[in-house]
Amino acid sequence: LAKYSFDHTTEFVTLVSEKTFNVAYELANGYDFTSSGAGAYTVEPAYTESYYEDPSTGAPVPITATVSSSYTAKLTGNLKSRNYEHRKAKRHAARSLAKRSTLPKRDIAITNCASSLKNDVTLSAQVASLYVADAEKYLTLAANANSVRYETWFGTFEQANHDRVLDHYGKIRKSDLKTYTFDCECTEGSDVFAYVFPDEFGHIHLCNQYIQAEVAGTDSKAGTIVHESSHFTLNGGTKDLAYGQTRAQALAVSNSTGATMNADSHEYFAENSPALA
Numbered sequence: 001l002a003k004y005s006f007d008h009t010t011e012f013v014t015l016v017s018e019k020t021f022n023v024a025y026e027l028a029n030g031y032d033f034t035s036s037g038a039g040a041y042t043v044e045p046a047y048t049e050s051y052y053e054d055p056s057t058g059a060p061v062p063i064t065a066t067v068s069s070s071y072t073a074k075l076t077g078n079l080k081s082r083n084y085e086h087r088k089a090k091r092h093a094a095r096s097l098a099k100r101s102t103l104p105k106r107d108i109a110i111t112n113c114a115s116s117l118k119n120d121v122t123l124s125a126q127v128a129s130l131y132v133a134d135a136e137k138y139l140t141l142a143a144n145a146n147s148v149r150y151e152t153w154f155g156t157f158e159q160a161n162h163d164r165v166l167d168h169y170g171k172i173r174k175s176d177l178k179t180y181t182f183d184c185e186c187t188e189g190s191d192v193f194a195y196v197f198p199d200e201f202g203h204i205h206l207c208n209q210y211i212q213a214e215v216a217g218t219d220s221k222a223g224t225i226v227h228e229s230s231h232f233t234l235n236g237g238t239k240d241l242a243y244g245q246t247r248a249q250a251l252a253v254s255n256s257t258g259a260t261m262n263a264d265s266h267e268y269f270a271e272n273s274p275a276l277a
Contacts, residue, residue, distance in 0.1 A: 001231040001240055002188055002195035003209075003224055003263065038077075044070035062254040113184035117211060121182050124221035129177045131226055131270040136169040149276035152249055153269040155256025164260045168236035169270075172229050175202065180229070182206055193224045198233045218245070218273045227267040238263040 048065040108125055110118050139162065142150065146157035154165055179202070186207035188195055193209040204225065213221050230238040241262040242251040248268055252259040259265045 001198060001228075001263070002207075003193040003227050003240070003243070003267075038075055040072055040074050042070050042072045062250060108178050109181040111181065111183045111185070113182070113206070117184065120215055120221060121206070124215050124225055125177050125180065125182070127216050127220075127222035128225035128229070128270075129173070131222055131272075132169050132173045132177065132229075134272075135266075135270040136166065136173055139166040139169065147277065149269065149272060151252070152276055153252055153265045154259045155252040158256060161256055161260045164236075165266070165269075168230055168238070168260075168266060171235045172226070175229070175232075175235060177225055177229060180204055180225075184211075193219075194228050196228045196231050198231050198237055201232050201234050204228045216271075216273075218268070218271055220271060220273075223267040223271040226270045227263045230263050230266045236261075238266060240264070 044067055045065070048067060054061050108122055110121050113121060138149070143162070143166075144159070150157060150162070154161060181203045183203060184206050186192065186195075186205050188205075188207050190208045192207040193213065194207055195205050196203065206224075210221055210224050213219060213224065215221050217223075229235055238261050241255075241258050242248045243264055245264075245268055248259070248262060248264045251262055252265065
């Protein structure tokens with residue numbers, strides 16, 4: 001799961017009315033079928049809600065696609081993804097680290113990064129920890145009340161939604177961002193801030209947009225760490241339902257429960273830039 005920059009992206013496709021766009025995607029690049037085995041698999045969209053910009057107001061308007069059909073494919077042969085062995089080794093390392101969780105926590109690990117970037121990575125992990133602690137404290141003190149800050153990013157107050165977000169921040173804080181591994185080996189495009197594999201706990205890949213971002217503030221290095229850490233299954237397993245402040249705010253209005261599972265919503269609430277009470 002990755003954080004993208006829509007301000008710099010080169011990967012947009014403009015669709016005019018009644019036109020289609022076909023994408024060829026190799027499932028083996030993103031999925032490991034070794035456990036489930038060969039057989040027939042039905043593929044359909046996980047999320048169908050998006051937004052378009054109203055040309056008269058510039059405001060985002062929710063739009064939901066109708067899934068008229070799905071696609072079933074039969075898989076046979078070698079079902080290991082190209083990255084399977086590499087990712088398997090990472091999962092083994094993560095499990096080993098989990099087994100050592102009773103030992104003193106290790107220091108931050110920074111790999112494959114230029115020396116000039118290491119100080120910023122360390123500082124942004126520290127700032128991200130402060131962001132998360134502040135978000136958790138804020139939600140704890142406002143346990144039964146709405147606020148502009150909460151409503152902007154997570155919609156009208158509902159106790160279950162509030163408690164879910166509070167739980168996410170609590171898990172992230174307890175995991176200690178300052179002990180994560182930050183890896184500048186990035187296989188994604190120049191429009192990406194960072195990405196993680198949700199089950200490879202504590203390992204964040206940093207990319208081009210992260211390097212260019214400020215340490216703190218909107219869409220910052222620290223905020224990116226909050227975003228990516230929320231994706232880890234052990235921290236709540238958020239998704240990327242809406243990117244950017246405008247879309248995240250629209251999601252809070254149209255689908256408050258969805259906002260509580262959106263990584264950018266967690267980032268922007270924690271960054272609180274511009275500041276909201």
